[in-house]
Amino acid sequence: MSHTAVNPLDDEHADPFAIAAQAAEQLRDATGVEHHDIALTLGSGWAKAADLIGETTHTIAATDIAGFSKPALEGHVGTLRSILLPSGKRALVIGARTHYYENHGVRRVVHSVRTAAAAGASVMILTNGAGGIKDHWVPGTPVLISDHLNLTANSPLEGATFIDLTDLYAQRLRDLAHTVAPELDEGVYVQFRGPHYETPAEVQMAKAMGGHIVGMSTALEAIAARQAGMEVLGLSLITNLAAGISPEPLSHAEVIDAGKAAEPVISALLARIVAQL
Numbered sequence: 001m002s003h004t005a006v007n008p009l010d011d012e013h014a015d016p017f018a019i020a021a022q023a024a025e026q027l028r029d030a031t032g033v034e035h036h037d038i039a040l041t042l043g044s045g046w047a048k049a050a051d052l053i054g055e056t057t058h059t060i061a062a063t064d065i066a067g068f069s070k071p072a073l074e075g076h077v078g079t080l081r082s083i084l085l086p087s088g089k090r091a092l093v094i095g096a097r098t099h100y101y102e103n104h105g106v107r108r109v110v111h112s113v114r115t116a117a118a119a120g121a122s123v124m125i126l127t128n129g130a131g132g133i134k135d136h137w138v139p140g141t142p143v144l145i146s147d148h149l150n151l152t153a154n155s156p157l158e159g160a161t162f163i164d165l166t167d168l169y170a171q172r173l174r175d176l177a178h179t180v181a182p183e184l185d186e187g188v189y190v191q192f193r194g195p196h197y198e199t200p201a202e203v204q205m206a207k208a209m210g211g212h213i214v215g216m217s218t219a220l221e222a223i224a225a226r227q228a229g230m231e232v233l234g235l236s237l238i239t240n241l242a243a244g245i246s247p248e249p250l251s252h253a254e255v256i257d258a259g260k261a262a263e264p265v266i267s268a269l270l271a272r273i274v275a276q277l
């Protein structure tokens with residue numbers, strides 16, 4: 001690894017919420033924006049939405065903000081953007097996701113969500129690129145996340161912190177998304193650890209357990225968002241049929257290409273949803 005700057009979240013005695021508060025303060029200093037209303041994490045395929053939802057007034061390198069890491073993946077832009085929405089509300093767009101498979105610990109995975117909450121956001125929109133289990137989902141299909149199966153065997157919550165997840169992917173926000181795009185299908189997102197794709201047997205396991213979408217992000221972030229009292233909206237772009245659902249082998253390049261091809265359409269969709277918030 002070329003970047004060796006110390007991340008304060010790597011100190012196990014540090015308070016992750018204090019570091020998120022510090023990050024939010026640095027955002028206020030850098031932007032002059034006191035309060036962000038909503039936050040969006042833009043995963044593969046979704047990045048263009050940032051240009052469509054409003055006017056970007058500030059772009060900050062994520063690595064200038066406490067606790068953020070360099071993105072591990074090409075196609076993931078390492079910036080935080082403050083966007084003025086037509087409604088006058090403020091959106092914080094997080095283009096810097098730390099994945100669980102990077103092995104930096106769950107605190108770093110959910111730091112952007114905690115920072116968004118500390119910046120004032122009450123709605124967290126989590127997007128990703130993922131594999132589809134329903135075989136009528138062609139690559140390029142956007143899907144609402146209705147619930148999740150967290151197969152990481154981990155949690156962002158530490159100690160005896162019991163958080164209700166009954167309505168984690170808020171019905172209110174899903175209803176609102178459906179007013180904009182009635183055709184949006186829904187599915188249960190299954191977070192695997194990755195970074196390998198699933199085996200066909202694992203995809204069948206996920207299906208038998210009630211899953212419809214397989215990916216390597218989002219569930220841990222959603223839990224942290226709920227802990228912070230935010231409402232969560234989750235959207236997956238189906239970039240490929242999950243392993244074994246289609247006879248084709250999976251390739252990261254094809255996943256990226258499917259994301260690029262679908263980007264204009266799903267970004268416009270997301271912009272229309274944000275306009276309703």
Ligand code: HPA
Pocket residue numbers: 129130131132197198214215216239240241242243250255
């Ligand atoms: N599995 C897990 N993660 C993914 C996939 C998949 O099939 N496609 C894109 N991200």
